[in-house]
Every structure is written in structure tokens, then in C-alpha cells.
């Protein structure tokens with residue numbers, strides 16, 4: 001494989017549960033741009049890079065030397081300037097993730113020097129309460145946001161609702177629980193959709209993130225209703241979840257935020 005375009009090196013890898021992992025990536029000979037928590041960049045490998053064992057076969061590539069590139073939210077905080085951290089989920093039939101899954105510390109990949117995206121907290125008023133909703137790897141931008149803004153004496157209320165298949169897929173659970181302990185205004189609510197697949201009985205919430213919203217759990221925890229005049233909502237991950245949440249939120253008076261029409265709902269669709 002030509003290494004000419006592979007401008008970054010993996011320095012750390014940590015695996016979570018089944019098919020999810022974190023990597024730390026350091027630029028080789030260039031400097032990381034400034035960024036805001038919640039933004040994304042792109043990672044890539046050429047088609048000649050091997051696919052991991054167990055992944056689905058793909059049809060022959062027309063130009064195997066060409067880089068396969070995909071967008072990834074940055075997990076690390078912009079306060080850390082030496083490397084970027086990413087949270088990846090293996091898609092067995094995907095083009096890039098079966099190739100990324102084979103990489104170990106010391107291996108090279110391509111990382112875009114450009115960091116972009118408007119899924120950032122500066123899109124919401126600084127005093128607005130925040131409901132951060134994710135499925136699967138959609139938690140990535142929130143980890144960066146929380147690592148950047150959470151302090152023990154933070155005044156605004158922040159809730160993170162994270163929906164995954166089983167508790168093994170709750171990447172960052174330990175870190176989120178630790179944040180909740182030191183920052184009383186932060187609430188972490190995980191939910192699993194496939195309790196029958198648990199190794200030991202799960203005593204937490206089950207179902208989709210929409211059910212947590214519908215249950216009014218946040219009103220009980222916060223002591224007031226999250227409403228458009230006091231709360232902004234961020235939605236990240238599965239497009240089906242996002243579309244359904246936008247419907248639910250619309251019934252409660254929340255509207256989508258766009259450049260021309262300011263609203264209270266901010267979206268990051270992963271596909």
C-alpha cells in the first residue's frame with residue numbers, strides 16, 4: 001500500500017463491547033486546526049487496505065488506490081491539542097470501517113486537515129438548558145462537548161439520552177457516570193433496545209430514546225418542563241431516530257434550527 005497520502009498515525013486503540021472502538025490519531029508533520037466541540041473531520045484509507053476478518057466481501061473496486069473517506073465526529077476536547085480521538089462502529093458491509101478496524105497503534109491512515117460542522121453548542125444561547133440525544137456512535141460529539149464545558153458549578157441543566165442495543169455498546173458509560181457524580185446539573189440516561197441479549201439482567205431503562213422524552217423523565221429530574229423558552233435539543237446518530245424525535249419535539253413546540261430560521265433543535269445525521 002502506498003503510504004504517500006497517509007498523513008496521520010494511530011497512537012492508541014481501545015475496544016468496547018462488540019465492534020465499537022476508540023482511536024487516538026496524531027498528525028504526522030502538520031498541525032491540527034482549531035475546532036469547536038461537536039465538529040467533525042474525515043478519515044480515510046485506500047481501497048488496497050485489507051478488510052478485517054469476518055467483514056462482508058465487497059465487489060472489486062474500480063480504482064483500488066483511491067482513498068475511501070468518511071466523516072467522523074471528534075470525541076476529544078478542543079482543549080487537548082496534540083491528537084484527535086474518534087469513536088467508531090464496525091459496519092460489516094461498509095467500505096471504510098472494516099479497513100479501519102484492522103489498524104493498530106503505529107499504523108498510518110489519512111486524516112483531513114479540515115475540521116467543519118455547525119453541530120456546536122455556540123448555536124444555542126449560553127444559558128439554555130441542553131438535552132443531548134444520541135443513538136450508537138452518535139454520542140461522539142457530546143463527549144467532546146461535555147469534556148469541554150462541564151464543571152462542578154455549571155448553572156444550566158444538561159441531560160444526555162443515549163440509546164444502544166445492549167449495555168455492552170454503552171461506550172463512555174464510566175466517563176459519563178463520573179461526570180454525573182462531579183457535576184450535579186448533568187444527568188446521564190442510557191437506554192437499551194435489546195434487553196434479551198444482555199449477559200446479565202439490565203436494571204436500567206429499556207426502549208428507544210423517544211420513550212425517555214415522552215415519559216417526561218426530565219421534568220421529574222429537573223423540577224420543571226424542558227420547553228422551547230428554556231431548552232435547546234441536540235440530536236445525533238440514526239436518521240430514523242432524528243426524524244422521529246423531531247416529530248415528538250414538534251408537538252411540544254420545539255422547531256428545527258437553520259441558518260435562516262433560528263429554532264431549538266440541532267441535528268447531526270450520520271447517514
Ligand SMILES: Cc1cc2nc3c(=O)[nH]c(=O)nc-3n(C[C@H](O)[C@H](O)[C@H](O)COP(=O)(O)OP(=O)(O)OC[C@H]3O[C@@H](n4cnc5c(N)ncnc54)[C@H](O)[C@@H]3O)c2cc1C
Pocket residue numbers: 040070071072073074086087088089091093094095096097098136137138140268269270271
Ligand atoms: C457528520 C458525520 C459524523 C459522523 N461521525 C461518526 C462517528 O463519530 N462514528 C462513526 O462510527 N460514524 C460516524 N459517522 C458515519 C461515518 O461517516 C460512516 O458512514 C460510517 O463509519 C460507515 O462507514 P463505512 O464506509 O464502513 O460504511 P458505509 O458504506 O458508508 O455505510 C453503510 C451503512 O451503514 C450504516 N451506518 C453508517 N454509519 C453508521 C453508524 N455510525 N452507526 C450505525 N450505522 C451506520 C448506514 O445504514 C449506511 O448506509 C458520521 C457521519 C457523519 C455524516
Ligand SMILES: NC(=O)c1ccc[n+]([C@@H]2O[C@H](COP(=O)([O-])OP(=O)(O)OC[C@H]3O[C@@H](n4cnc5c(N)ncnc54)[C@H](OP(=O)(O)O)[C@@H]3O)[C@@H](O)[C@H]2O)c1
Pocket residue numbers: 018019020089090091092135136137163164165166169192193194208209210237238240241242244
Ligand atoms: N452494536 C453492536 O453490537 C454491533 C456490533 C458489530 C457491528 N455492528 C453493526 O454496527 C451497525 C450499527 O449498530 P449500532 O447498534 O451501533 O447502531 P444503530 O443501528 O444506529 O442502533 C443504535 C440504537 O438505536 C436504536 N434505533 C434503531 N432505530 C431507531 C429509531 N427509529 N428510533 C430510535 N432508536 C432507534 C437501535 O435499536 P434496535 O435494537 O431497534 O436496532 C439501537 O438501540 C450495524 O450495522 C451493526 O450491524 C453493531
